[in-house]
Amino acid sequence: MQAHRSRQEIRLNARLCPALLALALLWATPAMGREARDIRMSTTTSTDNSGLLKALLPKYEATCGCKVRVISVGTGKALELGKNGDVDVVLVHARESEDKFVAARHGVNRRSVMYNDFILVGPHSDPAGLRGQTGVIDAFKALAQGTSRFISRGDNSGTDQMEKSYWKEAGVKPGGGWFVSAGLGMGEVLAMAAEMQGYTLSDRASYGAFRARMGLEVVLAGDPKMFNPYGIIAVNPKKHPAINYDGAMDLIEWITSPEGQALIAAFKVGGQQLFFPARKE
Numbered sequence: 001m002q003a004h005r006s007r008q009e010i011r012l013n014a015r016l017c018p019a020l021l022a023l024a025l026l027w028a029t030p031a032m033g034r035e036a037r038d039i040r041m042s043t044t045t046s047t048d049n050s051g052l053l054k055a056l057l058p059k060y061e062a063t064c065g066c067k068v069r070v071i072s073v074g075t076g077k078a079l080e081l082g083k084n085g086d087v088d089v090v091l092v093h094a095r096e097s098e099d100k101f102v103a104a105r106h107g108v109n110r111r112s113v114m115y116n117d118f119i120l121v122g123p124h125s126d127p128a129g130l131r132g133q134t135g136v137i138d139a140f141k142a143l144a145q146g147t148s149r150f151i152s153r154g155d156n157s158g159t160d161q162m163e164k165s166y167w168k169e170a171g172v173k174p175g176g177g178w179f180v181s182a183g184l185g186m187g188e189v190l191a192m193a194a195e196m197q198g199y200t201l202s203d204r205a206s207y208g209a210f211r212a213r214m215g216l217e218v219v220l221a222g223d224p225k226m227f228n229p230y231g232i233i234a235v236n237p238k239k240h241p242a243i244n245y246d247g248a249m250d251l252i253e254w255i256t257s258p259e260g261q262a263l264i265a266a267f268k269v270g271g272q273q274l275f276f277p278a279r280k281e
Helices: 002-035 043-047 052-062 073-082 095-105 136-143 160-168 186-196 204-214 245-255 259-265
Strands: 037-045 068-073 089-092 108-120 150-152 179-181 200-203 217-220 227-235
Touching: 002 108, 002 186, 037 095, 037 217, 037 245, 043 052, 043 068, 043 108, 043 204, 052 068, 052 245, 052 259, 068 073, 073 095, 073 108, 073 160, 089 095, 095 227, 108 136, 108 186, 108 245, 108 259, 136 160, 136 179, 136 217, 150 186, 150 200, 160 200, 179 200, 186 200, 186 204, 200 204, 227 245, 245 259
Parallel strands: 037 068, 037 089, 150 179
Antiparallel strands: 089 227, 108 200, 108 217, 108 227
């Protein structure tokens, strides 16, 4: 009888062990999934089009065992995606809009990541004579004379918001045949400016990525008003509990760490550094 029970117990244990193992794996899976959960990031087109993210993110993904899913749009749309809880983290370049985003409690823990500058680009012939201007506001006043086309992004991106601030400071309401509001990304706008032999405002990174195909030249740069800082912000988990807040903060810590900042500094296109790390070593 004892031997019979032992054989039954052996058969029972043999059946139970795989079930217990499966149950243990089921219990472990949510925790493991949280650790390696993908991170959704909305970002401006300049970080994507320039190739910067392709240089940075694989390094980070190797450390987190996750994927960073990038949505590349203008800054206004990137922040809207964060506001709606459609992403976990935003990487953008419009400081006033970023501050409003945080003040409205849509985002938390903003960190400065890097900077570059805005530039005015146009045809080699420079029909508006912008190379003779000493500052960006004077250049926009010259553009308002309407002797040359100006192509505006018109998409509420960080570049578009900066352009609007220049027109406002110049006391100009742009319009008429010389002003084209494209509602497109930076690459398309640069292509339009090249085709129309007109001017546009660009971030330096996007221009660096597309320059060889456009034939446009930098006609004005260096004005302190053209400083272009980038910030990264986690979406507020109190407003959107389902977001991957831990992943967002891990990415933020990494990209602002010495390793992340060194990779940003090392990134170049055609031998030119397009972004400069915000961290001071």
